[in-house]
Amino acid sequence: MNRKKLPKIALISDVHANLTALTAVMKKLDEAKPDVWVCLGDIVGYGPNPSECIDVIRERGMICVLGNHDAGVCGKMPLKHFRSPNRRLIEMSQEMISKEQKSWLSNLPLTINSMESDFLAAHASPERPEEWQYLESAFKVRELLPTIDQQFCFIGHTHRSAFVSDTIGLTELKKGHKYLINPGSVGQPRDGDARASCGILDTDELSYKNIRVPFDVAYVVAQLEELGFSPRAAAHMMRYS
Numbered sequence: 001m002n003r004k005k006l007p008k009i010a011l012i013s014d015v016h017a018n019l020t021a022l023t024a025v026m027k028k029l030d031e032a033k034p035d036v037w038v039c040l041g042d043i044v045g046y047g048p049n050p051s052e053c054i055d056v057i058r059e060r061g062m063i064c065v066l067g068n069h070d071a072g073v074c075g076k077m078p079l080k081h082f083r084s085p086n087r088r089l090i091e092m093s094q095e096m097i098s099k100e101q102k103s104w105l106s107n108l109p110l111t112i113n114s115m116e117s118d119f120l121a122a123h124a125s126p127e128r129p130e131e132w133q134y135l136e137s138a139f140k141v142r143e144l145l146p147t148i149d150q151q152f153c154f155i156g157h158t159h160r161s162a163f164v165s166d167t168i169g170l171t172e173l174k175k176g177h178k179y180l181i182n183p184g185s186v187g188q189p190r191d192g193d194a195r196a197s198c199g200i201l202d203t204d205e206l207s208y209k210n211i212r213v214p215f216d217v218a219y220v221v222a223q224l225e226e227l228g229f230s231p232r233a234a235a236h237m238m239r240y241s
Contacts, residue, residue: 014041
């Protein structure tokens with residue numbers, strides 16, 4: 001039996017417990033009527049709403065991979081790998097989510113291979129996903145793409161959007177070529193643009209659009225202050241926005 005193709009894919013990553021940004025992004029992406037949602041990890045960490053973000057993503061039925069902050073919160077990654085105050089917020093997140101939510105996080109895969117929509121998804125580099133390596137060099141991406149079977153490779157982790165083809169100078173989608181797409185970060189963008197970042201891929205129309213969505217950064221900082229962080233520490237947590 002043939003599996004149904006899901007041509008229009010909503011891509012999000014690095015939500016980082018920022019419900020304010022996630023809500024704004026989902027409202028915007030809903031306008032495109034995606035067939036499937038893919039979350040590229042780090043649902044939790046940094047932000048003030050880990051439990052709520054987990055619930056929203058699960059309720060939407062998103063395809064999800066495990067991020068390093070998710071691994072820290074669910075106990076699969078030692079906290080010594082995280083800096084303070086990030087470590088403190090991860091410890092708080094462990095208390096803020098339920099045992100069942102923690103179990104759900106721990107069962108997320110490191111990679112997902114979709115035959116229906118011809119993509120490989122991972123939080124960091126899919127070569128050794130458990131090492132959480134940043135994949136930012138176009139040269140490294142073009143070394144990777146010929147080694148995967150799928151047309152599309154989706155990653156997050158860098159908090160910066162990226163679109164890289166297997167051919168230098170090719171900046172549009174074409175059949176017979178492979179592509180790496182990073183939608184950027186929903187909850188803590190790090191590219192100098194304070195707006196949340198996400199993307200829509202249409203595999204029928206062969207089009208990809210990176211989308212930026214404004215959210216109330218000051219409100220998120222205020223939420224962190226309510227959790228007991230000093231104004232300086234709270235602002236530092238959201239410093240890139």
